[in-house]
Amino acid sequence: MLFNSYFFIFAFLPLVLFLFFFTAKHSRKLALSVLFIASFIFYSWYNYFYGIILLFSISINFFISKKIIEAEFQKIKKYFLCTGIIFNLGLLCYFKYVDFFIQNLSYLIHYQIDLFDVALPIGISFFTFTQIAFLVDSYQGLIKKYKFLNYALFVTYFPHLVAGPIIHHMEVMPQFEKSNIFKLHSRNLLIGLTLFSIGLFKKVVLADYLANLVIPVFDTYSSHLSTTDAWIGALAYTFELYFDFSGYSDMAIGLSLLFGIKLPVNFYSPYKSTNIIEFWRRWNMTLSRFLRNYLYISLGGNRKGPAKRYINLMITMLLGGLWHGASWTFVTWGCLHGIYLCINHGWIALKKSLTIPLNNGYIASCLSRLITFIAIVIAWVFFRSPDFTTAFHILQVMFLNVFTLPTSWYFRNMTQFFSIKTIVFSIFISFAISWLFPNTYQLLSRFRTALLIPKDYYLRRKLTWKPNLLWNSMTSILFVLGISFIQSSSTFLYFRF
Numbered sequence: 001m002l003f004n005s006y007f008f009i010f011a012f013l014p015l016v017l018f019l020f021f022f023t024a025k026h027s028r029k030l031a032l033s034v035l036f037i038a039s040f041i042f043y044s045w046y047n048y049f050y051g052i053i054l055l056f057s058i059s060i061n062f063f064i065s066k067k068i069i070e071a072e073f074q075k076i077k078k079y080f081l082c083t084g085i086i087f088n089l090g091l092l093c094y095f096k097y098v099d100f101f102i103q104n105l106s107y108l109i110h111y112q113i114d115l116f117d118v119a120l121p122i123g124i125s126f127f128t129f130t131q132i133a134f135l136v137d138s139y140q141g142l143i144k145k146y147k148f149l150n151y152a153l154f155v156t157y158f159p160h161l162v163a164g165p166i167i168h169h170m171e172v173m174p175q176f177e178k179s180n181i182f183k184l185h186s187r188n189l190l191i192g193l194t195l196f197s198i199g200l201f202k203k204v205v206l207a208d209y210l211a212n213l214v215i216p217v218f219d220t221y222s223s224h225l226s227t228t229d230a231w232i233g234a235l236a237y238t239f240e241l242y243f244d245f246s247g248y249s250d251m252a253i254g255l256s257l258l259f260g261i262k263l264p265v266n267f268y269s270p271y272k273s274t275n276i277i278e279f280w281r282r283w284n285m286t287l288s289r290f291l292r293n294y295l296y297i298s299l300g301g302n303r304k305g306p307a308k309r310y311i312n313l314m315i316t317m318l319l320g321g322l323w324h325g326a327s328w329t330f331v332t333w334g335c336l337h338g339i340y341l342c343i344n345h346g347w348i349a350l351k352k353s354l355t356i357p358l359n360n361g362y363i364a365s366c367l368s369r370l371i372t373f374i375a376i377v378i379a380w381v382f383f384r385s386p387d388f389t390t391a392f393h394i395l396q397v398m399f400l401n402v403f404t405l406p407t408s409w410y411f412r413n414m415t416q417f418f419s420i421k422t423i424v425f426s427i428f429i430s431f432a433i434s435w436l437f438p439n440t441y442q443l444l445s446r447f448r449t450a451l452l453i454p455k456d457y458y459l460r461r462k463l464t465w466k467p468n469l470l471w472n473s474m475t476s477i478l479f480v481l482g483i484s485f486i487q488s489s490s491t492f493l494y495f496r497f
Helices: 006-024 028-044 048-070 074-109 124-139 148-156 169-177 186-220 227-258 285-296 306-324 328-353 362-384 388-399 420-435 469-484
Strands: none
Touching: 006 028, 006 227, 028 048, 028 148, 048 074, 048 124, 048 148, 074 124, 124 148, 124 169, 124 285, 124 306, 148 169, 186 227, 186 388, 186 420, 186 469, 227 362, 227 388, 227 420, 285 306, 306 328, 328 362, 328 388, 362 388
């Protein structure tokens, strides 16, 4: 089921809200059961087999976690932990990577092996990481015994299930025990609907429109591009992914707030970053946290010297790229970000050794933001391209053909579909919103709308959202525009990861 669908907005969501708060008057356990059943239906809507896999995964992980907690000896705890990790990674590899492995094996041995053609369950990467973190924390003694219902709801909770954020048990499960979530609060309702409306607008009005500029460059006319076409396509995808993921994150946090449950922030103006380290503190923040806490630190982090640190960074980002998809283009994207991070850390170390100030003023900050942004755009070309041929051709046209003026700067293909004014306006507005405008959590900084909001999120109170006629009217306009632009085939980009 999609957040950006008429059925979800006007039927599923109102019904679940009503049943949750109605049953909460009689039994909290019944209310949580309603939310769990609703989440299961939400996930299984298009394919009940996905729901069966999810329930199977939840049951096995809960059983293993219980065994880890109950085990008296460290060796037994480690045995169950390894069993759980192997189970989760095995399930993920079968559904997501088995055909990728077969394709590469066929290439190496020069013999075509039939593919399994396994359907990828939506969100399997997200709920796999969520449950691995739970098992590791069980092993480290950080988890008390939880009821199965609470654990199952923690994993399946529909606002976060299919595309994150990757929630941590310590953040969400204790909220299931608090009495305030079982009462309908008008402020939560108003702020939640505001967040949802902003996210819906970002997705269906901004991201889905920009997708129309991306397809001709990456899919239709990728071999016949001018420099202008290539840059328009690369920038359009950069902003499409931005608004798509930002929109989903806002909608997820807003939906959860309707039930009185706060989720962690997952997206915080990443294109304002002045370096790649900062970018990964702002982009897919909960994935970054998982990779840092459960992979990078487990590999040794930065505790064993600079060389080992850079190796650990590269391994972490390569696996992070592979997590996004079973393709060498995703691995290359991860590799590029690993290289970027190594350069960034090396540059900081060099400046410290030379006693050069880390902050060099406004102009240097703007230049750093521009360089970081261009590096991100280059990496996104690999992320979006169906193959290396397309990616390298687009990058060649973007950077090498620029010297074949003036023909390289013509709009060779884009003007078949859009006017030059429309294209320029779309890119300009995207730049303005992502670089200059305050983000959603800054606008709503009067209220604590989510968990893990960065400390710099406050705006002047005059600029922040208030529950008054003006702001509510603006929110209503965004909601109506979002509803008007909904397309039945428009899924979120992160659903496939």
